Amino acid sequence: MYGNEAEMGRALRDAGVDRRDVFITTKLPPDRAGGERATITASLRALGTDHVDLWLVHWPPGRAATPSTWEAFLAARDDGLARVVGVSNYSTAQIDELIAATGEAPAVNQIPWSPARFDARLLAEHRQRGVVVEGYSPLKGTNLGDPALAAIAARHAVTPAQVVLRWHVEHGIPVIPKSARPDRIASNLDILDFSLTAEEIAAVDGLSRR
Ligand SMILES: NC(=O)c1ccc[n+]([C@@H]2O[C@H](COP(=O)([O-])OP(=O)(O)OC[C@H]3O[C@@H](n4cnc5c(N)ncnc54)[C@H](OP(=O)(O)O)[C@@H]3O)[C@@H](O)[C@H]2O)c1
Numbered sequence: 001m002y003g004n005e006a007e008m009g010r011a012l013r014d015a016g017v018d019r020r021d022v023f024i025t026t027k028l029p030p031d032r033a034g035g036e037r038a039t040i041t042a043s044l045r046a047l048g049t050d051h052v053d054l055w056l057v058h059w060p061p062g063r064a065a066t067p068s069t070w071e072a073f074l075a076a077r078d079d080g081l082a083r084v085v086g087v088s089n090y091s092t093a094q095i096d097e098l099i100a101a102t103g104e105a106p107a108v109n110q111i112p113w114s115p116a117r118f119d120a121r122l123l124a125e126h127r128q129r130g131v132v133v134e135g136y137s138p139l140k141g142t143n144l145g146d147p148a149l150a151a152i153a154a155r156h157a158v159t160p161a162q163v164v165l166r167w168h169v170e171h172g173i174p175v176i177p178k179s180a181r182p183d184r185i186a187s188n189l190d191i192l193d194f195s196l197t198a199e200e201i202a203a204v205d206g207l208s209r210r
Contacts, residue, residue, distance in 0.1 A: 001029040001058060005046035013048055025054040027088065028069070033061035036072035040081050055082035056110055058089070065094035067101035074104055086110070086132075092125045099129065110134040113173060114141035115149075115164060115207035123171070134174045138164055148203055156194045159187060166191045167204045 005026060012022065024047060032039045040055060055076065057069055073085040086108030087095065099105050109126060113135025126133045142149075142164050149160040156163070161177070165188055168175035177188045196204070 001027065005043055009046055009048035019049060023053045024049065025056065026052050027056045027058040028073075030057075030059040030061045033057075033066055033069045036069060037076060040076050044081065051081055051083060053083050054108060055085050056108065057087045057106075060087075060090055060094055065090070065097035067098055070098045070102055070104075070106075074102060084108070086134075088136075092122070092129065095126075095129060095131060105129050105131050108132045108134050108174075110136055110176075112137045112141065113168065113175070114138050115167065115204045116141050118205050118208035120205075123173075132174065134176065135168050136176055138168060138175050138177050142207075146207065148207065152196065152200050152203065155200075156196075158191075158194060162187060162191050163196070163200075163204065166194065166196055167201060170196050170201050 008024070012019075026040075026043045026047065028036060028039055040052075043052065043055075044050060055073060057066075057073065060066060061069055070087075073082070076082055077085045084107040086106040087098070088108075088110035090098075090106070090109050090111075095106060095109065109131050111133060113133065114137065123133055139161055142160075144160040144164070146160070149163050153160045153163045158166075161184075165175055165177060169191060179185050179188060
């Protein structure tokens with residue numbers, strides 16, 4: 001749906017990076033339900049690779065869990081076209097439908113996540129099912145000028161955005177910030193050399209209750 005697979009494939013070829021050093025995710029647009037195999041085949045051709053690392057159902061097709069799509073995903077994984085398969089924007093009830101139909105939970109549910117959306121119960125529901133929550137729109141949904149974030153950032157000599165991204169990591173949530181600016185792309189990645197205290201994590205969790 002983003003229309004960037006051919007671009008990504010060209011970038012990977014031009015950069016000459018080892019395929020094993022990159023983690024490639026792509027998605028099945030909801031209107032491609034029923035055409036799963038043709039869609040992943042076209043994605044792989046555009047990306048110039050024989051497998052993706054993660055393939056996601058972008059949205060529940062027609063707002064329904066759609067176990068037939070999930071079965072096609074598992075078959076594609078079993079055939080080596082994706083290392084791991086998952087979903088995006090699914091509720092836990094819809095995930096339960098997939099598990100009931102196939103006995104297999106998605107590896108990942110990619111959903112909006114940020115301090116304002118922090119929901120310990122939803123996170124626990126995913127973990128009980130063995131599903132990794134991957135957070136999207138981590139910064140868009142956050143007031144980066146919040147004084148609580150600014151205070152924590154100053155203590156660690158980092159930016160409020162880095163505090164938010166590190167907070168995801170502290171919760172074990174893979175996070176996928178987007179930036180078109182090289183300096184921000186670099187700083188958004190540079191979050192592994194500091195950690196938040198339990199009190200700081202709780203303070204950022206608390207932003208969801210304001
Ligand atoms: N599964 C889904 O349905 C779904 C839906 C939405 C998004 N996503 C995924 O999630 C990824 C990120 O989501 P998103 O783009 O919605 O939200 P985001 O990453 O939270 O926010 C992006 C915005 O934050 C700005 N930004 C980035 N780094 C910053 C920094 N260090 N300081 C201040 N501002 C910063 C960006 O501006 P600049 O570009 O100008 O830096 C851009 O305006 C996307 O790549 C997309 O693949 C998935």
